[in-house]
Amino acid sequence: MRKKYKYRSNCPINFTQEILGDKWSMLIIRDLMFAGKRHYGEFLKSDEKISTNILADRLGKLEHSELISKTIDKNNLSKNIYSLTSKGIDLMPILIEMISWGLNNNDKTMVPPEFLKGLQTDKIKFMKELKRAVSKAHGV
Amino acid sequence: MRKKYKYRSNCPINFTQEILGDKWSMLIIRDLMFAGKRHYGEFLKSDEKISTNILADRLGKLEHSELISKTIDKNNLSKNIYSLTSKGIDLMPILIEMISWGLNNNDKTMVPPEFLKGLQTDKIKFMKELKRAVSKAHGV
DNA sequence: CTGTATCCTTAGGGATACTG
DNA sequence: CAGTATCCCTAAGGATACAG
Numbered sequence A, B: 001m002r003k004k005y006k007y008r009s010n011c012p013i014n015f016t017q018e019i020l021g022d023k024w025s026m027l028i029i030r031d032l033m034f035a036g037k038r039h040y041g042e043f044l045k046s047d048e049k050i051s052t053n054i055l056a057d058r059l060g061k062l063e064h065s066e067l068i069s070k071t072i073d074k075n076n077l078s079k080n081i082y083s084l085t086s087k088g089i090d091l092m093p094i095l096i097e098m099i100s101w102g103l104n105n106n107d108k109t110m111v112p113p114e115f116l117k118g119l120q121t122d123k124i125k126f127m128k129e130l131k132r133a134v135s136k137a138h139g140v
Numbered sequence C: 001c002t003g004t005a006t007c008c009t010t011a012g013g014g015a016t017a018c019t020g
Numbered sequence D: 001c002a003g004t005a006t007c008c009c010t011a012a013g014g015a016t017a018c019a020g
Helices: A012-020 A025-033 A040-044 A052-064 A092-105 A121-137 B012-020 B025-033 B040-044 B052-064 B092-105 B123-137
Strands: A068-072 A080-084 B068-072 B080-084
Touching: A012 A025, A012 B025, A012 B092, A025 A040, A025 A052, A025 A068, A025 A080, A025 A092, A025 B012, A040 A052, A040 A080, A052 A068, A092 B012, A092 B092, B012 B025, B025 B040, B025 B052, B025 B068, B025 B080, B025 B092, B040 B052, B040 B080, B052 B068
Parallel strands: none
Antiparallel strands: A068 A080, B068 B080
């Protein structure tokens, strides 16, 4: 039983960050969301090379937070299939924006083209307005 | 001189996460972006209560990553003004999506009223726009 | 191959004293 | 008040052995 955790504040950014703000959770979500990974061993094979104890811990925490769920693989009863819940899928806009920012700010980064579907022009238009306001406030 | 850091992979999500994936950096960006904070002491006053040594460290790292910049406050030569660079402002979509997800997934969370102080726009009007835009972006 | 458990090191971070 | 420095502890994480 995982200890009940008290968040540091009522800020939604802080809440999101406390759930996903470690070095690994977001990458597991990424692998589920975009790379179609489902099994334990597949997560171990990511470029960032998560170690097995950390992977087990994060899968447990993500399941506890109800971002992912696991079911037994009918084809192989000794393994689980991990998948995103709808709450986990709802993280997609965050991931998309992280991809976008990363690509724009590090030439070395790259990602398969199919990752970038879903950017919505309405949102972009709104963002431009908002960015203009903040830029002005910061004298940029 | 900060040691040159090698990222674990070429994934843009990993890159973004390595820069912002600690418990404090994102909150400093938040305070600059939405709460209009500019001075050292203001950051110390956030609900999450960052300690002074961590704050100094993160301000240094964020400046090194060129997400923020600091200039001497002409009105008080013993203090600095911290502000977002355009690279920092470009993080806004990520923060907005984090706010949206946090609000949708934790009833306790709410947007702090002081969030809009730095924006030169009417608070209520801004919130309505924000809600409408985010909802629309999510097909709601 | 799918996980768990253990050991051990390091980085993150809290408290607080201190300097200008 | 702005920022630095020090002390110390805990949590995060890496390596790897182990069990089904």
